[in-house]
Amino acid sequence: MNLSELLEEKRKNNSLLKGNYFPKSKAKAIALVNISDKNIVDKLLEWLNVIPANFVFISNEEIKSEYQNIVFIKKYPIDIESWFDFIIADNEVDNLKNFITKWITPIISENNYLSSMLEEFNPIKVSWNSYLYKEENEWCIFYAIIRYLENYKFPYDNRNLIKNLLEI
Secondary structure, eight states: OOHHHHHHHHHHHHHHHHHHHOTTOOOOOEEEEEOOOHHHHHHHHHHHTTSSOEEEEEOSSOOOOSSTTEEEESOOOGGGGGGOSEEEEOTTOSOHHHHHHTTOEEEEETTSTTGGGOOBOOTTTTOOOBEEESSSSHHHHHHHHHHHHHHHTSHHHHHHHHHHHHTO
């Protein structure tokens, strides 16, 4: 499958995911959030509510969200993994490499076990394949999300990001 076909399939599947979880949201990007620290999650919720993206949080319990762009689920069907645009994860995530092979942009800690094979966003070199945050706190994670979303709105840059993930 070439890059154009892959992106088209991803766009269609992304629309299905959006229709399933976010029927009222106008945002296009959809993130899978796998952060185990409840304090960080609680602090991020208020901020994520106001940015133009949708967030599916993996949680030990299904929680009813008061925000139209945030949902909590215990487990997601494995066949929808590739429908997400990006994943925000801490070092507790087990199958990060699997997400990368599904062309999902990782936003992870600089000290993650896979960070050595990932490269931080560099708009000048067009050679990035991820977004890395320096510290395990809500500020650094939020900053990385904003950097990703700034890139996401430029189709050429986002296409190159996905292409660079394919080359890992």
